Amino acid sequence: MQSNTTSITTIKQEVRLQEWTTQIEAQQASGLTIREWCKENGIKPNTYYNRLRKVREQYIENSPAIVPVSVPCSNENIRIEKNGLQISLPADISAYTLTALVHELC
Template structure:
């Protein structure tokens, strides 16, 4: 186990011990030879929400048969993104800015 993970688990246990003791943080820290500022640092760090996990999904483009004429409709969507219960279709005419906005909205919704 990594040293950082061990520290996190150790401090989680210490914070739970303090809460179960019924003592004030000041008294508990004095009895356990722990600086209050260190205790509060770890308590805050462990109470923070972890960053959202980054998720990736395979994106594939449909292959157009060579015998078929190529559709030049600017609203045709050669890129389809499906995630959970929604689907995003990105048209050929999409600008880099528009694609960035779509990806940012997806990032916020994950």
């Protein structure tokens, strides 16, 4: 019985987070300020910001970790592809710059 309760609670939290994500996306696409959008949708700005924080926290928890990789030394360029975007970088790029770039892409 305890595990069913836990599963239902987890599902409710996921549904709530998805609803909040939809609301946040709607506000961002609306072109309205947060205050204007909240007034139009009957949501207090503090509630909106609280939901935004929780959605961001969930996103951070589920985002992929950066895995260190060793880059072979060669004269060839390094090529990174993600979602149809291709980036070509010089082979002698610094590890710091490469890590920062990968972090921003993920």
